Amino acid sequence: MGFFSRFEETAEEREVPASTQETLRNSIEAADLPENIRRVALDEIAKLDRIDPSVAEFGVGVTYVELLLSLPWKESSQDNLDIENAVAVLQQEHLGLAAVKQRILEYLASNINHHVRKSVVLVVDDEEISRDNIAYALSKLSCDILKAANGKEAVHILENRKVDCIVTDLKMQQMDGLELLDKVQTSWPDTKLLIVTGYATVDNAISALQKGAVHYLPKPLNLEVLKVTVKDILDQKKHACSVSGPILCFSGPPGTGKTSIGKSVANALGRKFIRLSLAGMRDEAELRGHRRTYVGAMTGRIITELNKAGVNNPVFMLDEIDKIGQDFRGDPASVLLEILDPEQNRQFLDYYLDVPFDLSRVMFITTANMVDRLPAPLRDRMEIIPFSCYTLSEKVHIGLEYLLPRQMQAIGFADNDISFTADGMSALITGYTRDAGLRSINREIGNVCRKVNLRILQGETLKPVVIDKSDIFDLLGDTRFVSEAAMATPRVGVVAGLVWSESGGQVIYIETAKMKGSGQLIMTGSLGDVLKESAQTALSFLRSNAQHYSIEDELFSTHDIHVHIPAGDISKDGASAGITIVTALLSLLVNRPLRGNVAMTGEFTLSGRLLPVGGLREKILAAQQAGMKQIILPEWSKQQVLAMDEEVVTAVDLHFVSSLDDVLPHVFAE
Structure with missing residues (x-):
């Protein structure tokens, strides 16, 4: 009897695969699949009929058919086509970024127009x-x-x-x-x-x-x-x-709101939001998937995330696109060429899926800190929307209205238990943060709230607590950042320059010295080739115009000249330090001190012209934060600067020049 019982159980087990295949067939007939996908799924089930259920390939086939059934081939969310709603969402969730909001609204308006x-x-x-x-x-x-x-x-x-x-x-x-x-x-x-x-x-x-x-x-x-x-x-x-318009690429320093703006776009349209970080990705199979011939093969992240979302038209943010890698496993940037090209992504082929999936309804948005790192063909497929740093007043307002309530909620306080005065928030921002974005500010506000919370629990203070400028110093200690210009005294051969980096604008001091030698130019400070060429150009200009600037000719042959930029552990490059280097060298060679509260930026040519450079908003605000009183900028950048916010234009005194002779009246000390 036991023998027959075991035989009956085995028969029942043998009926399970047939039932599984019949269930899959019924699911395919009930599902609203595209005709080509329906045929592929039925062909796969036909293969399962010829495979022993105990073989591993049977499970692989079942999983593949279930994936075809679960993907959102035709499922789309309904877009919110109210442009006024989009304006309200962007204004409510973000302060400032007027140019960014304007471009996003234009982008949304064009899509809405096609739908209505x-x-x-x-x-x-x-x-x-x-x-x-x-x-x-x-x-x-x-x-x-x-x-x-x-x-x-x-x-x-x-x-x-x-x-x-x-x-x-x-x-x-x-x-x-x-x-x-x-x-x-x-x-x-x-x-x-x-x-x-x-x-x-x-x-x-x-x-x-x-x-x-x-x-x-x-x-x-x-x-x-x-x-x-x-x-x-x-x-x-x-x-x-x-979807025929360009892919938007948000570029700018960290913490300036690139990812949160992407979420706001999804909220404005009523779409689901997907964020995929590409930082450190080196294997293109992470995007395109593995072929089913491999053990443990799976779909790429694009198809996987769409499957989780359940719709084929989400807002899909590809974060940190400038930090993708490349090695023997392939180049993910080449896959992005297909994913981000509206003419190609209608037939996007995931290796595991092995049938085309239409990505044309997905709204792709990318983010990057440095777009110069992107391959040219990939950059050509995107429209770059720069995110600039926030002004001091914007940071104060954001800190008071947005960041402080979040930190209060995180530690379980009511809205009025802890409050900052405007002077207190300004002191926290200027004395303890230096980044272009908001992450350091958010971190320091949280630090203050936690310290106040501890004092309340220990009975040292009572709620509500109002934090002023003096309380900031008491809670956080000595300021971490001081005004460079306030400490700077007029010195020979030392001048402040303005540079743009991945983290925003910065003030750097270029130092020069001369010594007995054979006329060599020494460059130190981890300098790139372009920066070294700028220094050589500056020295050649001064040598060719020595008589005009009253420079002794023998200095160039009897002395070595050393140009140094501090922070030698940080690589530096670019042409924007040209005017700064030539001014420092001229001060050194004529032995006249330069003012410490004047900063400058611009590319300097061998003929003595001053050419425009980028990142001017970030540089101006960095100079203001450092306590600079005057900034020297290229004349060709005047219209661009004057079109900026009034707070930026009036942050410091701006002087627009076109040659070295125009610079000298503003930089030499009395």
């Missing part, structure tokens, strides 16, 4: 009854319907009206459907054309499709099938228009 615009369908048929029946059926699609009796009338309409789709009969007088198709392909290639005819033959169908028709339907016409077909054509065309 009514599509236009042109019905061409020489039989009036047929023409009216088709027009009536298509009128339920909420689109504008135009009618023409033949190809010539259709061409006349096309010359005066933009049409999205044409439904035309094949056999007509004056100009038939194939002739109209040729004309449309030549003059209006963006217009889609569908042919219906009572003379349906294989040759006609092949000829029409080869010439560019998107579909071919026989008569007698099933109007419901026609309506569904035209709807699909219009939807595809509308989505193709809405």
